[in-house]
Amino acid sequence: MSTQSLSYAAMTKLPRRLLLGPGPSNSHPDVLAAMAESQIGHLDPAFLDCVDALQLRLRRLFGTGNPMTIPLSATGSGGMETCFQNLVEPGDDVLVGVAGVFGERMCEVAARQGAHVARVDAEWGTVLDDDAMLEAIARVQPSLVAFVHAETSTGARQPVEAIARAARDAGALVVLDCVTSLGGLPVTLDTWGIDAAYSGTQKCLSCPPGLSPASFGARALERVARRKTPVPSWYFDLNLLGGYFGERRVYHHTAPIAAIVGLAEALRRIEDEGIDARVARHQRAALRLVAGLERLGFEPVVAAQDRLPMLTSVRVPERVAREGEAVVRRRLLDRHDIEVGGGLGNFAGSVWRIGLMGENARDEVVDRLLAALDTEVGETS
Amino acid sequence: MSTQSLSYAAMTKLPRRLLLGPGPSNSHPDVLAAMAESQIGHLDPAFLDCVDALQLRLRRLFGTGNPMTIPLSATGSGGMETCFQNLVEPGDDVLVGVAGVFGERMCEVAARQGAHVARVDAEWGTVLDDDAMLEAIARVQPSLVAFVHAETSTGARQPVEAIARAARDAGALVVLDCVTSLGGLPVTLDTWGIDAAYSGTQKCLSCPPGLSPASFGARALERVARRKTPVPSWYFDLNLLGGYFGERRVYHHTAPIAAIVGLAEALRRIEDEGIDARVARHQRAALRLVAGLERLGFEPVVAAQDRLPMLTSVRVPERVAREGEAVVRRRLLDRHDIEVGGGLGNFAGSVWRIGLMGENARDEVVDRLLAALDTEVGETS
Numbered sequence: 001m002s003t004q005s006l007s008y009a010a011m012t013k014l015p016r017r018l019l020l021g022p023g024p025s026n027s028h029p030d031v032l033a034a035m036a037e038s039q040i041g042h043l044d045p046a047f048l049d050c051v052d053a054l055q056l057r058l059r060r061l062f063g064t065g066n067p068m069t070i071p072l073s074a075t076g077s078g079g080m081e082t083c084f085q086n087l088v089e090p091g092d093d094v095l096v097g098v099a100g101v102f103g104e105r106m107c108e109v110a111a112r113q114g115a116h117v118a119r120v121d122a123e124w125g126t127v128l129d130d131d132a133m134l135e136a137i138a139r140v141q142p143s144l145v146a147f148v149h150a151e152t153s154t155g156a157r158q159p160v161e162a163i164a165r166a167a168r169d170a171g172a173l174v175v176l177d178c179v180t181s182l183g184g185l186p187v188t189l190d191t192w193g194i195d196a197a198y199s200g201t202q203k204c205l206s207c208p209p210g211l212s213p214a215s216f217g218a219r220a221l222e223r224v225a226r227r228k229t230p231v232p233s234w235y236f237d238l239n240l241l242g243g244y245f246g247e248r249r250v251y252h253h254t255a256p257i258a259a260i261v262g263l264a265e266a267l268r269r270i271e272d273e274g275i276d277a278r279v280a281r282h283q284r285a286a287l288r289l290v291a292g293l294e295r296l297g298f299e300p301v302v303a304a305q306d307r308l309p310m311l312t313s314v315r316v317p318e319r320v321a322r323e324g325e326a327v328v329r330r331r332l333l334d335r336h337d338i339e340v341g342g343g344l345g346n347f348a349g350s351v352w353r354i355g356l357m358g359e360n361a362r363d364e365v366v367d368r369l370l371a372a373l374d375t376e377v378g379e380t381s
Numbered sequence: 382m383s384t385q386s387l388s389y390a391a392m393t394k395l396p397r398r399l400l401l402g403p404g405p406s407n408s409h410p411d412v413l414a415a416m417a418e419s420q421i422g423h424l425d426p427a428f429l430d431c432v433d434a435l436q437l438r439l440r441r442l443f444g445t446g447n448p449m450t451i452p453l454s455a456t457g458s459g460g461m462e463t464c465f466q467n468l469v470e471p472g473d474d475v476l477v478g479v480a481g482v483f484g485e486r487m488c489e490v491a492a493r494q495g496a497h498v499a500r501v502d503a504e505w506g507t508v509l510d511d512d513a514m515l516e517a518i519a520r521v522q523p524s525l526v527a528f529v530h531a532e533t534s535t536g537a538r539q540p541v542e543a544i545a546r547a548a549r550d551a552g553a554l555v556v557l558d559c560v561t562s563l564g565g566l567p568v569t570l571d572t573w574g575i576d577a578a579y580s581g582t583q584k585c586l587s588c589p590p591g592l593s594p595a596s597f598g599a600r601a602l603e604r605v606a607r608r609k610t611p612v613p614s615w616y617f618d619l620n621l622l623g624g625y626f627g628e629r630r631v632y633h634h635t636a637p638i639a640a641i642v643g644l645a646e647a648l649r650r651i652e653d654e655g656i657d658a659r660v661a662r663h664q665r666a667a668l669r670l671v672a673g674l675e676r677l678g679f680e681p682v683v684a685a686q687d688r689l690p691m692l693t694s695v696r697v698p699e700r701v702a703r704e705g706e707a708v709v710r711r712r713l714l715d716r717h718d719i720e721v722g723g724g725l726g727n728f729a730g731s732v733w734r735i736g737l738m739g740e741n742a743r744d745e746v747v748d749r750l751l752a753a754l755d756t757e758v759g760e761t762s
Contacts, residue, residue: 014642015427016420024422024638032417035639038589039397039407041720046396073591074455074616077634081616109615202635208419210454210591210637232613234490235455235462251725253458254583256591257405258416259640261395339422344632 021341024202025357034265035258042255057267063188069215070245076179079198079212082236090114097128097147100154125301130162144173150181153344155313184282184310195220206358210259282309285361292370336372402722405583406738415646416639423636438648444569450596451626457560460579460593463617471495478509478528481535506682511543525554531562534725536694565663565691576601587739591640663690666742673751717753
């Protein structure tokens with residue numbers, strides 16, 4: 001069947017935006033084309049070959065040998081939920097590092113599992129202090145330590161190794177949120193000693209939202225197998241998911257076929273480019289963006305050494321705040337078809353979050369945004 | 382961006398199948414085209430208009446005025462999970478009608494919430510006995526009664542009204558699985574008195590798998606609001622989902638944008654055809670299929686008055702069983718690009734499940750299958 005048709009013209013067309021918020025980013029046209037070609041069943045041998053190739057590439061991207069490296073049938077928040085519903089039981093002590101909205105969310109999800117949640121906070125826009133985390137690990141003796149690699153609410157990049165090592169040395173499982181980092185920053189789960197990690201497709205992988213690529217190591221799966229209580233979630237139960245994403249390919253739920261085919265194509269493209277080149281591209285684009293934003297009077301929130309390349313948070317200049325930052329964002333959308341993100345939580349109303357994720361981490365994209373901003377909010381506009 | 386590109390040719394192409402198993406069915410090309418055009422954010426005013434239109438049409442298709450009628454960000458099994466995680470608390474008495482795999486699954490999901498699960502069983506291929514259900518409702522006095530409208534493992538169509546009325550009269554919430562029925566059979570939640578229902582996109586709606594359209598009435602939402610314990614699932618928490626799918630449009634998780642745009646297009650197409658015409662089309666195609674299968678020696682499992690139109694289960698003839706039913710299905714796939722389903726559970730190895738769902742419920746599709754079957758397993762083949 002063709003993706004073109006007469007009757008599609010009858011549908012109200014959606015505008016096509018340049019997506020420079022905190023995600024989703026733009027999907028690559030090859031990814032969308034692959035999805036549009038997927039007329040195949042979830043137990044078809046040809047589709048299962050595609051799943052095999054996807055899992056292999058996802059392991060390489062996560063830097064892990066974990067066999068249980070899979071696309072979960074949910075968005076990134078479903079990946080977070082899968083970790084806590086499987087790895088935490090009522091009464092467990094869990095330590096969460098909180099430096100923004102997604103660390104907060106981890107506390108909330110863990111508490112719903114009946115965990116005793118201890119937390120170490122960092123000021124928004126900064127990263128967790130290693131010593132504070134190490135002290136808390138020694139004091140709390142948690143069964144699980146969780147934190148965020150790339151905090152999408154602030155644009156800060158969390159160093160991973162020291163905290164992960166201390167947590168493992170204390171016998172805890174380590175869970176890392178890689179929603180915004182995977183595909184734009186090096187992620188090396190096995191070197192870091194991460195037991196469970198999850199991401200999302202709509203950030204640096206340049207797919208539509210809908211899947212959470214995730215990886216679970218042997219220590220995590222042992223914890224699940226040794227649970228005293230059943231995993232509350234049937235849908236996210238790793239024991240059951242392992243039946244489909246393992247040798248036996250047992251039906252659990254119907255896999256989101258189109259999204260999986262799209263992710264497989266995205267991962268193929270990432271390997272074609274090479275992860276080192278891709279990381280460097282994100283870095284270059286971010287530097288160009290920050291320089292241009294500073295010229296326009298936007299002030300980076302995060303100190304230079306802690307900035308994410310794929311997500312830049314900036315305080316809006318006085319003249320933008322005066323007009324109302326949301327009004328200006330709406331004008332960018334309506335006049336230029338460009339979406340940038342507002343602030344979440346503590347940053348609502350004063351901060352913009354500008355994403356250069358995956359395919360959008362390019363000079364020409366930066367220049368298009370800067371030109372639009374110059375028109376709308378430049379000194380002379 | 383175009384959905385065509387040179388580099389896509391570099392990808393290993395998947396075969397394009399005629400999907401006549403228990404789901405997924407083939408997606409309509411307009412749905413895939415709409416998905417491939419979706420470069421838009423989940424808080425974009427134009428996308429939120431699309432969500433509004435989707436919710437309006439979904440209410441009409443479910444036969445309900447429930448404001449909380451939404452696409453859940455998961456497959457159909459995620460819809461089941463959402464019902465039980467929200468509507469059941471530890472210690473609750475839950476009654477499930479079991480006539481196949483999906484009734485069994487309801488028991489399992491309810492038990493994981495700490496419910497006391499009572500069940501009424503029907504022989505596979507038959508429907509629940511009204512009197513047995515009414516007796517159990519009176520005896521158990523459950524807080525929730527759940528059953529399946531279209532049992533995908535057997536092909537049986539469950540009458541809804543008498544059981545739903547008795548359950549509500551006894552003060553129970555009523556949960557109905559409409560995964561395979563929605564879009565192919567009349568579904569009238571408000572007339573029947575259903576408090577919560579869920580479906581899947583990959584059956585009679587002719588979209589890829591990945592969303593669970595669902596609806597929750599006032600009594601169900603009151604039950605959630607009055608819970609003594611938090612909903613264990615943050616991802617599926619109806620209180621939080623109501624923030625995004627309500628007036629305020631508060632960010633909860635990133636909506637699966639492409640899938641939602643596809644579903645919106647599918648629902649538009651269904652209204653263009655008209656649900657009555659669509660139901661009649663499913664009915665006609667099923668009659669043609671059964672007549673043709675009987676000529677080839679396949680014997681329907683379900684009595685005529687209880688058969689689903691969109692899913693026909695048949696015992697394979699002796700000569701197919703002798704060769705191995707899975708071998709013959711594989712030949713249909715390899716030689717004809719046609720997928721039909723094997724049996725699940727009790728029916729594994731002896732039964733085929735043949736779906737004529739959504740766009741595939743057409744005479745020419747039936748004739749293509751029958752011709753292929755005649756070639757492969759006809760008396761003279």
